[in-house]
Amino acid sequence: MASLQTPSSLLSLLLIQFLLLLINQHHLTHAATDAAAAPGPTPAPLNLTGILVKGSQYSTFLRLLKETQVGEQIIKELDDTVEGFTILAPTDNAFSNLKTGTLNKLSMQDQSGLVLYHVLPKYYSFVTFETTSNPVRTQASGNNGVYTVNVTSARNQVNVSTGVVDTSITNALYSEFPLAVYSLDKVLLPYDLFGPKSAVSKPRGTPDNSTSTAAGPSSEADSSSSSAVVFTARNLVWGSLVGFAVLMGLVI
Ligand SMILES: *[C@@H]1O[C@H](CO)[C@@H](O)[C@H](O)[C@H]1NC(C)=O
Ligand SMILES: *[C@@H]1O[C@H](CO)[C@@H](O)[C@H](O)[C@H]1NC(C)=O
Ligand SMILES: *[C@@H]1O[C@H](CO)[C@@H](O)[C@H](O)[C@H]1NC(C)=O
Ligand SMILES: *[C@@H]1O[C@H](CO)[C@@H](O)[C@H](O)[C@H]1NC(C)=O
Numbered sequence: 001m002a003s004l005q006t007p008s009s010l011l012s013l014l015l016i017q018f019l020l021l022l023i024n025q026h027h028l029t030h031a032a033t034d035a036a037a038a039p040g041p042t043p044a045p046l047n048l049t050g051i052l053v054k055g056s057q058y059s060t061f062l063r064l065l066k067e068t069q070v071g072e073q074i075i076k077e078l079d080d081t082v083e084g085f086t087i088l089a090p091t092d093n094a095f096s097n098l099k100t101g102t103l104n105k106l107s108m109q110d111q112s113g114l115v116l117y118h119v120l121p122k123y124y125s126f127v128t129f130e131t132t133s134n135p136v137r138t139q140a141s142g143n144n145g146v147y148t149v150n151v152t153s154a155r156n157q158v159n160v161s162t163g164v165v166d167t168s169i170t171n172a173l174y175s176e177f178p179l180a181v182y183s184l185d186k187v188l189l190p191y192d193l194f195g196p197k198s199a200v201s202k203p204r205g206t207p208d209n210s211t212s213t214a215a216g217p218s219s220e221a222d223s224s225s226s227s228a229v230v231f232t233a234r235n236l237v238w239g240s241l242v243g244f245a246v247l248m249g250l251v252i
Contacts, residue, residue, distance in 0.1 A: 046078055051174045051181050052089060060095040061118075068112040070139075074119060084123025084178030085139075088160065088169065090187040098187055110193060116140035117147055117190050123177050129153040129169075146192045160184070163191035
């Protein structure tokens with residue numbers, strides 16, 4: 001009897017171990033999928049380029065993000081953002097529907113402004129879009145309320161208006177705090193760059209019209225820095241005049 005029982009108990013032991021192994025594995029795979037689905041601190045780093053590449057119709061926007069270095073900037077800031085970011089990514093079709101030369105006519109600074117205009121410094125889901133109040137700041141907005149968009153939203157339909165372009169946010173390529181990436185069928189042309197008044201309000205410091213079509217987001221910083229240069233140059237002239245006078249005084 002004993003000799004018969006031993007193999008059977010051995011068998012059941014093996015069976016129990018096998019079952020335990022199965023249960024363990026089941027738990028492990030579950031834990032893995034749970035971790036991937038959980039919000040909060042996800043292990044995989046956010047890859048904006050990857051999200052857009054996967055969308056496969058954003059090569060122009062990807063190129064602009066790279067050329068203007070806005071993409072890098074966002075990636076860097078995503079690490080310690082409190083508000084998050086929302087990126088409105090126009091499709092290649094949207095860019096090819098622009099009037100020819102629209103992009104090329106822009107200075108590098110205005111191109112950056114245009115790209116930053118498509119970045120909202122806050123994470124918006126379809127639901128939070130509904131509770132936002134207009135105008136909505138973009139990453140290109142200065143302190144003076146320029147470069148903003150208006151958003152109207154109801155029942156999962158979100159419309160965006162720049163005052164020059166009206167379009168709607170269609171599908172989300174990615175939406176999990178801190179990053180939302182939405183697809184746009186039109187390029188958002190900022191009113192401050194393409195509106196009828198932009199030609200009138202242009203001479204914000206520069207009297208001649210050989211410079212860029214409109215004042216970009218950081219033109220104020222530019223003009224103040226150039227006046228700082230003038231100031232120091234004047235100081236230099238005064239300094240050398242005074243120095244010269246002192247020298248003459250010493251000689252005489
Ligand atoms: C992001 O995705 C792109 C395209 O899929 C890939 O080439 C790149 O190596 C990825 N970057 C990181 C940091 O994972
Ligand atoms: C969005 O725009 C479309 C077309 O112009 C319009 O029919 C719709 O009512 C708008 N939706 C909202 C929420 O404003
Ligand atoms: C945007 O919304 C603000 C506040 O509601 C309004 O004053 C402004 O005229 C709107 N601009 C456009 C272009 O719709
Ligand atoms: C500005 O441009 C217009 C047409 O492009 C030209 O006729 C005018 O002479 C220019 N003015 C100055 C100050 O350069």
